[in-house]
Amino acid sequence: NAGVMQNPRHLVRRRGQEARLRCSPMKGHSHVYWYRQLPEEGLKFMVYLQKENIIDESGMPKERFSAEFPKEGPSILRIQQVVRGDSAAYFCASSPPYRRGEQYFGPGTRLTVT
Amino acid sequence: RKEVEQDPGPFNVPEGATVAFNCTYSNSASQSFFWYRQDCRKEPKLLMSVYSSGNEDGRFTAQLNRASQYISLLIRDSKLSDSATYLCVVSDDMRFGAGTRLTVKP
Numbered sequence: 001n002a003g004v005m006q007n008p009r010h011l012v013r014r015r016g017q018e019a020r021l022r023c024s025p026m027k028g029h030s031h032v033y034w035y036r037q038l039p040e041e042g043l044k045f046m047v048y049l050q051k052e053n054i055i056d057e058s059g060m061p062k063e064r065f066s067a068e069f070p071k072e073g074p075s076i077l078r079i080q081q082v083v084r085g086d087s088a089a090y091f092c093a094s095s096p097p098y099r100r101g102e103q104y105f106g107p108g109t110r111l112t113v114t
Numbered sequence: 115r116k117e118v119e120q121d122p123g124p125f126n127v128p129e130g131a132t133v134a135f136n137c138t139y140s141n142s143a144s145q146s147f148f149w150y151r152q153d154c155r156k157e158p159k160l161l162m163s164v165y166s167s168g169n170e171d172g173r174f175t176a177q178l179n180r181a182s183q184y185i186s187l188l189i190r191d192s193k194l195s196d197s198a199t200y201l202c203v204v205s206d207d208m209r210f211g212a213g214t215r216l217t218v219k220p
Contacts, residue, residue: 033208042212043158043201056208091157101146101205105157 002027004094004106005074012112019079019086021109025094031055032075033093033103034067043091048100049075082113117141118204120211128219131192135214137202138184146205147185149176151198152213158201161187192218 005024013019025032034046048056049069060067064082069075079086089110093103119138127133139147147164162169164185168177175188185202199213 035210043210045208045210048208059208089155100208101148101163101203102160105159107157 004092004104006090006092006106006109008109009107010110010112012114013082014114015083016081019082019111021077021079021090021092021111022074023077023092023094023106024074025092026104029094029096029104031095031097031100032069033095034075034077035091035093037089037091037108039088046077079111082111084113087111087113118202118209118211120200120202120214122212122214124215124217126217126219127192129192129194131218132188132190133192133216134186134188135200135202135216136184136186137211137214138182139202139204139209140183141204141206142180142183144204144206147176147178148203148205149185149187150201150203150210152201153198158210161200189216192216194218194220 004026007022030050032049035043037043045059047060047067052071064080066078089108091105091108093105095103117140149161150158151161152158162171162176164176164178173190177186197218199215201213202211
């Protein structure tokens with residue numbers, strides 16, 4: 001049973017470009033969460049999705065950031081017009097239904113904006 | 115007051131020591147609590163759930179104090195491999211603490 005998969009593992013973008021981060025949850029998991037972690041800081045919740053639904057996006061910046069989890073395919077976190085402050089590790093996690101706290105994390109995507 | 119607060123440490127302890135971390139939370143209605151472990155530059159991994167009655171898994175014991183709104187993690191007989199950052203999470207709000215860094219030294 002493959003774990004949570006994220007790609008790419010490392011992503012370099014110049015200011016103003018778009019970044020697309022992908023996450024495939026564990027088999028049987030229908031809940032996906034995205035977190036951001038700045039260097040030497042804790043995890044910050046961004047968004048919680050189920051298939052085709054955004055359940056909680058209270059942690060998402062109001063502009064430039066969006067997330068989706070389509071019926072088919074991975075969840076995507078999209079950052080438009082990246083700025084240097086977007087440089088961080090972005091972790092995706094998935095959980096079984098009704099057990100939100102039992103999350104399994106992917107290896108993360110390290111985004112560097114130059 | 116932060117929603118979930120942890121002492122960042124670092125806690126530097128010798129092998130074999132007993133060490134405890136606390137994590138306070140602000141939402142008194144919170145129902146679910148967990149401890150995660152994160153190694154340097156790696157993803158967090160679920161360590162254990164925190165039940166109302168407390169729970170133990172080998173050298174690790176987690177407890178919940180609802181009256182004072184904190185959870186705790188106790189590690190007995192520390193091993194070098196326990197060196198990591200320990201994160202508490204209040205599942206209802208999806209809020210992680212900033213983590214407590216533990217270094218176990220020979």
